[in-house]
Amino acid sequence: MTPCRIESDRGIVKILVNEACSGILSRSPSALEEIDWRAQLRQAFRRPGELLAFLGLDGDSDTHEGNPTFPMLVPRAYANRMQRGNRHDPLLLQVLPNSSEQVPVPGFISDPVGDGQSRQARGLLHKYHGRALVISTGACAVHCRYCFRQHYPYANDHAGRDLKPALAYIEGHPDITEVILSGGDPLMLDTARLGELSHSLSDIEHIKRLRIHTRLPVVLPDRVDKDFCAWMGALPWPVVVVIHANHAAEFDSNVDGAASRMRAAGAHLFNQSVLLRGINDHEDSLVELMERSFAAGVVPYYLHMLDRVEGAARFDISIERALQLHERLRLRLPGYLVPRLVREQAGAPYKLPVL
Ligand SMILES: *Cc1c(COP(=O)(O)O)cnc(C)c1O
Ligand code: SF4
Numbered sequence: 001m002t003p004c005r006i007e008s009d010r011g012i013v014k015i016l017v018n019e020a021c022s023g024i025l026s027r028s029p030s031a032l033e034e035i036d037w038r039a040q041l042r043q044a045f046r047r048p049g050e051l052l053a054f055l056g057l058d059g060d061s062d063t064h065e066g067n068p069t070f071p072m073l074v075p076r077a078y079a080n081r082m083q084r085g086n087r088h089d090p091l092l093l094q095v096l097p098n099s100s101e102q103v104p105v106p107g108f109i110s111d112p113v114g115d116g117q118s119r120q121a122r123g124l125l126h127k128y129h130g131r132a133l134v135i136s137t138g139a140c141a142v143h144c145r146y147c148f149r150q151h152y153p154y155a156n157d158h159a160g161r162d163l164k165p166a167l168a169y170i171e172g173h174p175d176i177t178e179v180i181l182s183g184g185d186p187l188m189l190d191t192a193r194l195g196e197l198s199h200s201l202s203d204i205e206h207i208k209r210l211r212i213h214t215r216l217p218v219v220l221p222d223r224v225d226k227d228f229c230a231w232m233g234a235l236p237w238p239v240v241v242v243i244h245a246n247h248a249a250e251f252d253s254n255v256d257g258a259a260s261r262m263r264a265a266g267a268h269l270f271n272q273s274v275l276l277r278g279i280n281d282h283e284d285s286l287v288e289l290m291e292r293s294f295a296a297g298v299v300p301y302y303l304h305m306l307d308r309v310e311g312a313a314r315f316d317i318s319i320e321r322a323l324q325l326h327e328r329l330r331l332r333l334p335g336y337l338v339p340r341l342v343r344e345q346a347g348a349p350y351k352l353p354v355l
Contacts, residue, residue, distance in 0.1 A: 037223040041141060045074040048097055055092065056085045066097020067311055070150045073143040078219040081252055090247040090279045094144055101145065101311035110151040112307040114346025123159025124166040128350055131211075132173070133180040134159050134166050136197065139188040142219040146274055146315045148307035148344075149184075158184060160193075167200055170207070177208040187216035191227040202236050211240040213272075218245045221258035233265035241267045242301060246280050248292035259296045270301035273339065275322055276315045283328040290329065290337040299336065305343035305354060322354055 045051040048066075049059045051074055066072060074095045082089045118127035125133040135152075137160045143150070159166045170176050179201055186194070201207055216223040232239055241262055245251065259269055271293045273280065280286055290300045303326065306316050326341040342351040 037220055037225065040075055040077060040220060040222060043076055044141070045076065045079055046072060048072050051079060051092075051096070054079060055082055055089070057087055064097050064099040064101070066101050066145070067150070070143055070147075070311075072097050073140070075141055075220045077221065077254065078142060078250075081249055083249075088278065089249075090285070091249060093279050094146070094246065094276070095142060097145065098314060100314050104310070105313040108308045108310045108313050110310050112309050112346070113148055113344040115149070115152060117346065119157070121165040121169040122162065123157060124169050126169070126173070126176070130175060131178045131180055132166075132170055132176045133182050134186075135183055136160060136181050136186040137184040137188050140183065140185045141188060141216055141223070144215070146276055146306060146309070146312045148309045148312075150309060150311060160189070163197060163200060167204070170201070171204050174206045177206060178211055179207055179209075180211040180213060182213045185214050185216055186212055187214045187223050187228070191225075191231050194228075195231055198231070198235055208237060209240060210235060210237045211242065213242045213244070215244045217241070217243050217258040217262065218250050218255055221254040224258035224261050229261050229265040232262065232267055239265075239267045240270065242270045242272050243298060244272050244274075245289070245293060245298075246273045246276060247285065248288040251292045251296050256296045259298055263297050269298040271298045271339075272302040272304065273300075274304045274306055274315075275317055275325070276306065277317045279315070281317050281321065281325065283325055283332070286325060286329055287332050290333055290339065294337055300339035302351065303339040303341050304351075305341075307344055319354060326354070 045054065048063050051072070052059050052063065072095065078091065078095075082091045086092070114127075115125055118125045120126045120132075123135040125135065127133070135158045138152070138158045140147075170179065181197070189197070198210070201210070243259075245255075262269060273289065275281055280289060286303075293300055303322075305319070305322055306312060308316065322341060326338075329338045340351075341354045343354055345352050
């Protein structure tokens with residue numbers, strides 16, 4: 001057994017816990033939060049067979065490791081919300097690799113939204129007026145099988161190590177008033193690193209808002225710990241956090257907790273979802289998602305058509321079906337719970353409304 005030990009990394013104390021002392025230490029959870037989400041990440045499911053066994057399901061001929069450059073990754077906190085014995089669980093289907101991922105489908109390409117053509121500096125995309133998107137890291141806590149950035153060349157193109165080119169670009173463009181931290185998932189960075197990033201940005205006077213797009217509050221809610229909330233609460237700009245949840249079952253009391261901590265730190269919370277065949281392409285499921293999201297303090301923002309990325313064809317639904325579903329949402333929900341139905345088009349000046 002590896003011994004318990006304490007490490008210090010740029011001012012952050014990490015306590016590495018073994019089984020023998022974890023029982024004692026777990027009595028003071030606040031001291032452990034910093035290691036907790038990292039430790040949870042290390043324990044994430046990485047083999048489909050393991051996840052299926054955890055859910056009491058057999059691997060069958062369709063159990064597949066998927067695209068080797070985008071292997072399965074599922075935190076246990078997320079897997080815990082899946083229904084045991086249900087092969088069609090809407091959370092499971094979002095993350096379980098499938099042999100169809102390796103089969104080319106016409107129209108499904110590696111960069112469907114034209115990220116490549118809006119790249120302006122290392123780790124910086126500038127596509128929409130006034131907003132610059134910083135690819136702050138290539139890492140995520142979960143690998144969503146429908147992800148439009150699953151083929152993005154992160155290894156050579158994120159701002160994680162060297163922010164200077166991205167900062168220089170923002171500095172040179174006074175029309176950029178909003179910086180969007182994206183990725184990958186910006187919450188995969190340590191809070192200390194986020195602090196360095198926001199510190200550099202705070203020297204740029206034309207920035208008025210900071211936006212963070214993240215799935216961590218949903219798939220690993222313990223990431224929203226005290227240090228992170230203290231960082232967020234001290235930022236010099238209004239902060240918008242856009243979380244990504246596609247199904248009501250993705251919310252539980254831990255997600256509610258993460259959302260309320262972020263709200264207490266002053267963040268405005270929105271949710272963005274993708275319409276996914278077999279997962280949420282049903283009006284009751286969508287109504288429930290919008291209501292559940294709002295109950296957590298998160299306002300529905302976008303409902304996206306699937307970006308037609310290589311490997312994700314099994315999730316696609318037609319525009320006609322999407323419009324029907326959206327109409328049902330208008331009929332059943334107050335206006336502020338009806339997300340904007342949009343699709344991304346390479347080269348378009350904003351996310352296009354689906355009409
Ligand atoms: C989606 C997106 C944005 C933000 O668009 P909003 O409509 O403001 O949410 C900014 N930059 C890029 C590259 C995007 O893909
Ligand atoms: S968390 Fe977001 S960026 Fe990461 S795999 Fe999922 S959809 Fe893609």
